[in-house]
Amino acid sequence: MRFPKMKALSIGGLAFSLAVVWAAPISNADSPGDAAGGPAPTVLDDFESYADDAALQAAWKLDWSDVPNSVGIALDQADGGKGMKLSILDSSATWANILHPIAEANRDGSAFEGVAFRLYNESSDRPLDLGMELKTDEPNGAFNFKLTGSAQAKADGGDWQTLPFNGGSLHVEAGFKGEVRMAWDQFNQASWQCGNDQTKCSAPLKPNELTGIQFGYNPSANEGDIIHLDDIGFYGTAAGGGVSSGGQDGGAHPAASAPKAPSWAKAGEIRKLAYAPAPIGNPLKGFMPYLDAGTDGFYKTGDDWRNRASQMPYSMEYFYEPLNAVMKGPNEFDWSDVDKQLNAIAARGHQAVFRFYVDYPDKPTGIPQFLLDGGLKTRTYSDYGNGTHASSLLPDWDDPNLNEAFRTFIAALGKRYDGDPRIGFIMVGLIGFWGEWHTYPYDGWEPVTDANGKGLTDDKGEPVRQPNLMPSEQNQEHVLEEMDQAFDKTRLLVRYPASNDTYQTKNFDIGYHDDSFAFETLPLSMGGQDWHFWGRVLTAGDTDFWKTKPMGGEMRPEIQVPMWNNDPPQYNDPEHPIDGHQGEDYYASLELTHVSFLLNQGVFQVPLSGDSLKRALEGSRRMGYEYDVPKAYLDGTGGQLKVGVEIENRGVAPFYYDWQVELAAKSGGKTVKTWKTDWKIGGILPDEGQNVNRKAFQSLLNNGELANGKYDIYMRVVNPLGAVTSKAIPFRFANAEQGADGWLALGSVSLAGGKSKEEYVVRPGDSLSKIAARLGTTWQRLQQLNRLPDPNLIYPGQTLLLP
Numbered sequence: 001m002r003f004p005k006m007k008a009l010s011i012g013g014l015a016f017s018l019a020v021v022w023a024a025p026i027s028n029a030d031s032p033g034d035a036a037g038g039p040a041p042t043v044l045d046d047f048e049s050y051a052d053d054a055a056l057q058a059a060w061k062l063d064w065s066d067v068p069n070s071v072g073i074a075l076d077q078a079d080g081g082k083g084m085k086l087s088i089l090d091s092s093a094t095w096a097n098i099l100h101p102i103a104e105a106n107r108d109g110s111a112f113e114g115v116a117f118r119l120y121n122e123s124s125d126r127p128l129d130l131g132m133e134l135k136t137d138e139p140n141g142a143f144n145f146k147l148t149g150s151a152q153a154k155a156d157g158g159d160w161q162t163l164p165f166n167g168g169s170l171h172v173e174a175g176f177k178g179e180v181r182m183a184w185d186q187f188n189q190a191s192w193q194c195g196n197d198q199t200k201c202s203a204p205l206k207p208n209e210l211t212g213i214q215f216g217y218n219p220s221a222n223e224g225d226i227i228h229l230d231d232i233g234f235y236g237t238a239a240g241g242g243v244s245s246g247g248q249d250g251g252a253h254p255a256a257s258a259p260k261a262p263s264w265a266k267a268g269e270i271r272k273l274a275y276a277p278a279p280i281g282n283p284l285k286g287f288m289p290y291l292d293a294g295t296d297g298f299y300k301t302g303d304d305w306r307n308r309a310s311q312m313p314y315s316m317e318y319f320y321e322p323l324n325a326v327m328k329g330p331n332e333f334d335w336s337d338v339d340k341q342l343n344a345i346a347a348r349g350h351q352a353v354f355r356f357y358v359d360y361p362d363k364p365t366g367i368p369q370f371l372l373d374g375g376l377k378t379r380t381y382s383d384y385g386n387g388t389h390a391s392s393l394l395p396d397w398d399d400p401n402l403n404e405a406f407r408t409f410i411a412a413l414g415k416r417y418d419g420d421p422r423i424g425f426i427m428v429g430l431i432g433f434w435g436e437w438h439t440y441p442y443d444g445w446e447p448v449t450d451a452n453g454k455g456l457t458d459d460k461g462e463p464v465r466q467p468n469l470m471p472s473e474q475n476q477e478h479v480l481e482e483m484d485q486a487f488d489k490t491r492l493l494v495r496y497p498a499s500n501d502t503y504q505t506k507n508f509d510i511g512y513h514d515d516s517f518a519f520e521t522l523p524l525s526m527g528g529q530d531w532h533f534w535g536r537v538l539t540a541g542d543t544d545f546w547k548t549k550p551m552g553g554e555m556r557p558e559i560q561v562p563m564w565n566n567d568p569p570q571y572n573d574p575e576h577p578i579d580g581h582q583g584e585d586y587y588a589s590l591e592l593t594h595v596s597f598l599l600n601q602g603v604f605q606v607p608l609s610g611d612s613l614k615r616a617l618e619g620s621r622r623m624g625y626e627y628d629v630p631k632a633y634l635d636g637t638g639g640q641l642k643v644g645v646e647i648e649n650r651g652v653a654p655f656y657y658d659w660q661v662e663l664a665a666k667s668g669g670k671t672v673k674t675w676k677t678d679w680k681i682g683g684i685l686p687d688e689g690q691n692v693n694r695k696a697f698q699s700l701l702n703n704g705e706l707a708n709g710k711y712d713i714y715m716r717v718v719n720p721l722g723a724v725t726s727k728a729i730p731f732r733f734a735n736a737e738q739g740a741d742g743w744l745a746l747g748s749v750s751l752a753g754g755k756s757k758e759e760y761v762v763r764p765g766d767s768l769s770k771i772a773a774r775l776g777t778t779w780q781r782l783q784q785l786n787r788l789p790d791p792n793l794i795y796p797g798q799t800l801l802l803p
Contacts, residue, residue, distance in 0.1 A: 043233040044106060047082040050075060056084065065096035070219050073098065076228060083118070083230035091223035101212050102135075110208035113236030114183040120228035121176045128227065129169040129525040129538075131216030132182065133190060136209040140193040143205045144168055147592045148543065149186040149688070154179050164543040167534055167592050169216070169525040171543075177228075181235050185688075196585045197568045221524055259696035262644045265633040271747035275650075278626050278734035280617055281313030283719055284351060284424045284655070285596050285624030287616075289604040291319040291341055291352075298557030302605040311613060312603045312620060315729045316424050317345045318353045322366030323430065326356075327405065329370050333412050342422040349727030352422055353552070353597070355429035356413075358395060361386040365393040374401055379469075383441065384433065394439065397431060397471030406430060407482055414486025421720035425550060425597075427513055428483050428494040431471060436515060437495040444468030473502035484508045491550050491656050497533075497540035506542035511549035517598055518563070519556050519571065519578070521589040528584065534592055546594035547685055550656045553598050559583045560602030564612040569619055586619060594653040596624035626651035627684065628734035629744060633698070634713055636751035641665070641701040643713055645746065648694035649686045650734060658682040659731065660718040663699055664743065665711040670778045673706055675699075681717060706776040707803050710750045714743040762798040777803055 050056040053074045060073050070093030076085035109115070121128040133144040145168045153163045155178035163170055163180070170180070187205045194200035217227065261270060280286060293303065325337045338354075345352045358366045361384035367376065378393035386392055395402060417423060429435030440446065447455040448464040456464040470476070480503065483492055493513045498505045505512075514521055514533040522528030523535040530539070537543055545551070555563075558578050559571035563586060566572055571583025589595070603616045626649065633644035643663055649655075661679040664671050677699045685693040719742075721728035730742025737745040760771060768779040768791045783791045786800050794800070 043231045045232045047075065047084055047230060050082065060084065060098050063097045063099035065093050067093035067096075071096045071098070081230070083228055086227040086229070088219040088223055088225070091220050093219040095216075096219060097214070099212065099214075102210055107210045108208045109184075109210050109234050110206075112207070112234035114181055114186070114234070115213065115232075116179060116181040116235040117232040118178070118228075118230040119172065119176065119180050121172050121174060121225070122228060123174040123222065123225040125174050126222055126225055127174055127538075128172040128176075128217065128222065128225070129166050129523070130172055130227075131169040131214070131525065132187075133214035133216070134187055134205065134207075134210060135212035135214070136206060137211055138203065138206060138209060140189060140201060140203065141209075141211070142190040142193060143187040144190045145170065145182070146186055146188050146688075147588070148594070151180055151182045151186065153181070166538045166543065167523050167526040167588075171538055179231075191588070195568060196570075196588060198587060198591060218524060221530070258692045259646055259694060261631075262633055262642070262696070262698050264635050264642050265644060266635065269633060269635050269749070271632040271634065273629050273632060273744075273746070274736040275628050275630070275734055276736040276738070277621065278628070278738075279313065279732055280621045281315050281729060282624075282626075283315045283721075283729050283731055284657070285651075286314060286316075286620040287312055287598055287600040287603055287623075288314050288316040288318055288353065289601050290599070291317045291345055293601050293605065297601060297605075298560075299602055299605045302607065305605045310604065311608060312616065314350070314604070314620075316351050316353050316597060317348075318599050319345075320360065320434075321354055321356050322360070322364070323356050323358050323409065324366050324368045327368040327409050329368075330405065331408060333409075335416060338417075342420070346422045346721060346724050347727070349721070349725060349729045351424035351721060353425045353427070353599075354423075355427035355435045356409075357429055357435035359392050359432070360434055361392050362388050362390055363392055364390045367393060367395055368405060371395075371399075371401055371405060376402055394442075394469060397469070398475055403471075403475050403478065406479055410479070410482040410486050414483075417490065418487045419489035421724055423490050425491050425493055425552060426487070427552075428479065428492055428510065430479060431476065432495075435495075437470075437476075439469040442466045442469035473500050477503035480505065480508050480510065484510060493550055493552055497536045497542050497545075499540040504540065504542075506540055506545060509549065511545060511551055512537070512553075513551070514553035514593060514595070515599075517553040517555050517593075517595065518569075518584045518586045518589045519559055519581070520584075521593065522584050526588065526592070537593075546653055548654075548683065551593050551595045551653065553593075553595060555598055555600045555602075557602060560600045561606045561608070564603075564608065564616045564619070567611070567615065569615050587622070590619075590622060591652060596653050596656070598623065622652065624651055624653050625649055625655040625684075626734050627655065627681070629715075629746070630694075632713075632746035634747050634749035636711075636749045637753060639703040639708070639751065639753040641706055641711070641713075641749065641751055642698065643700075643715075643746065644696060644698035645715060646694055646696045647681060647684055648692075649684045651686060654683045654685055656682060659720060661697075662716050662718055664714040664716075665706060665776075666714065667709060667711050667778060668780070670780065672711070672772070672778050673776045675701070706751055708751050708753070709803060710748060712748050713746045714739075715746055716742040716744065718742075760800045760802055762794050762796050762800065764796045766794065766796070768792075768794060771800070775802060 056075055057073050062069070062071060062073065065071065067090045070088065070090040072087040072089045074085045075082050077083065131145065133142050135142055145165050147165065147168055149165045151163045151170055152160050154160045155176060158178065163172065184205055184207050189201035189203045191198040191201045319341050321338060326333055326335060328334055342352050360366060376399050377396040380391065381394055427435065432438045444465060444467065446466045448466055449455050458464055480494065491511065493511045494505060495513055495515060497512055520528070520532045521534055522532055523538060524530045529535060556578065562573060563569045563571040563583055569586035608616055627647055628650060629645050629647055631646040635642040658680045661677045661681060662674055663677060664674040666672065677697065679697040684695055687693050717731035719728045719731055732738050732742060733744050735744055739745065760775070768782055772779040772782055779791055781803050782800060785803055
């Protein structure tokens with residue numbers, strides 16, 4: 001399958017630990033002041049009291065390292081006055097701890113907003129991933145950085161900027177010198193204390209019970225670099241006064257209050273709805289299977305799974321499509337095969353995710369015939385079993401005719417399918433093996449070996465490396481630009497984040513898919529590698545992409561089923577390592593990446609039971625969005641119906657589309673009026689700490705659009721696939737009041753004081769149902785009020801009484 005071992009990038013990661021004892025509070029007028037006008041930080045240790053290195057090392061002791069004496073601790077004056085300098089003595093070390101408890105008199109930081117220190121990352125080219133952990137007296141009392149939070153930093157002479165966390169560490173560029181601040185709400189209870197299950201480690205940090213502080217980095221990743229620390233202490237006040245991005249008052253994440261009730265809402269008209277977990281098969285999220293895994297699928301048994309009761313609800317299906325199945329000439333396209341697959345998926349009420357490829361190992365080539373006839377250069381290869389069943393060809397990706405074909409194809413693809421309700425997401429694809437944007441091992445780095453696996457060298461003794469067969473960065477950029485321009489509605493994803501001299505993926509409206517999820521996802525600071533998916537995200541400077549652009553992917557087939565035997569889920573089979581490795585923590589990967597969907601054929605095809613099935617179901621449910629309505633506001637005074645809702649997101653990612661939101665009024669169990677709103681529900685972020693990202697919406701009906709009376713009010717988000725098939729899976733909120741048909745019951749309201757519609761004169765072409773719909777009532781009510789024996793018998797000029 002599509003899981004090559006990739007070569008590491010030259011990105012440094014950090015993972016070493018320091019625990020600090022604070023000295024007595026010292027006022028430091030020279031500390032960077034608060035740009036927002038708040039108090040300056042309170043410095044707890046400015047290192048001025050240490051006479052020499054021995055005194056410093058007595059307070060800051062190397063408590064543990066996998067290599068003894070791996071880190072040197074010394075005084076320095078790199079920042080003016082005394083500070084602490086950390087240098088690497090043995091770069092084979094991967095972890096080190098320096099421990100010292102906080103003096104009891106200085107343990108209460110609750111009067112402040114967070115922790116601050118000065119930092120100098122003395123490195124010419126390597127970023128620093130700095131970890132921090134706060135210690136308390138509480139059970140499981142270690143608190144570290146959240147996976148995807150952020151700090152605020154102000155380089156000397158610069159402005160306050162946001163620095164993102166990288167999987168529980170702080171990403172600091174080479175050469176940074178300045179102040180760093182982290183608010184208390186950017187720490188969570190360290191999951192390593194709870195079997196790496198963050199859901200079991202959810203106690204809040206109590207800054208009045210601090211007993212120690214740890215910093216951390218990986219010496220092996222920063223050989224030759226020096227870290228300087230100074231002026232460690234607290235900043236701001238509990239009432240605010242720190243600096244946030246944009247110079248706003250507050251901490252690293254300034255708290256945003258919950259939305260206020262509409263001005264017209266009365267206490268008695270506020271409905272509190274009950275939370276209940278949303279169903280696993282909600283649209284555009286969770287595990288998905290192949291449309292057709294085929295005979296070359298990893299799992300050889302159970303291919304009749306569609307004929308059995310599904311153990312895993314799902315809302316999307318995936319397929320590959322060779323470019324030559326569609327592109328028959330330079331401007332000639334046959335979309336019938338694509339439409340056939342989209343229709344087959346839609347017929348089950350699902351949306352599709354798909355990718356076009358040119359080179360799929362061990363399948364017939366996807367190169368359009370007219371390009372081969374035109375002289376496109378190709379090469380054969382035997383990697384990934386190519387030639388076992390069929391022989392794919394690796395093209396010259398920089399061929400002008402091939403790139404012109406890409407341009408015209410992408411434009412035609414967007415024109416035909418942008419906004420198609422049958423489609424959930426499209427992967428950019430096209431380039432590289434499987435359309436995954438790599439040609440490993442032909443990457444310009446992998447050594448060439450002889451038959452015995454020994455690396456070859458040239459006449460200068462340098463390693464002989466495989467050629468780089470990827471297209472030029474310019475041609476890669478062209479594909480991204482053309483896809484981005486072709487699709488304004490349907491969301492796109494590309495395999496790898498990238499930042500090079502030609503382009504940056506973060507500048508495109510394109511998300512990412514990690515096709516080795518929970519196996520090569522985590523960065524170096526979390527036990528992975530800097531070339532793993534999130535290491536690349538970090539290198540690309542795009543850690544917040546998930547807030548506006550989707551994240552998806554695939555799990556390696558080898559781990560798709562056995563990982564659910566473990567709690568927390570993780571592939572761990574010492575007798576059967578994969579490429580010499582075990583898997584990664586599923587939930588650590590999920591929470592770090594904010595993934596919305598994953599291809600996982602195994603959980604559909606292989607029977608699961610007991611705890612393993614429960615874990616797999618929960619693993620699917622936890623992906624993506626989970627919207628619920630905690631409050632609804634209803635008012636019917638003055639003859640005007642007013643409806644308001646508050647929507648929050650309990651998931652890990654937003655919903656990436658603005659599907660139509662509709663409201664309905666029912667009376668006597670019958671719908672008397674349905675109307676569209678202008679509510680935009682896409683992009684609602686999960687609440688985080690004190691940050692409340694939930695949103696409020698309201699809709700006002702004009703006086704007279706509904707007759708006076710009592711109504712039950714409902715809301716739904718309309719899946720546009722419903723215009724294609726009645727089997728479209730409805731969007732469902734995480735509320736006990738949610739109906740299986742997609743309608744969420746908001747509550748009842750009495751409408752009074754409206755304009756009177758006492759009589760109506762029947763006009764030609766009228767029917768009782770048309771009149772009822774026009775006037776906001778039901779034909780049954782009109783029949784009953786007017787004592788009509790046959791509701792189909794009315795005539796022009798007839799006068800009807802109205803409710």
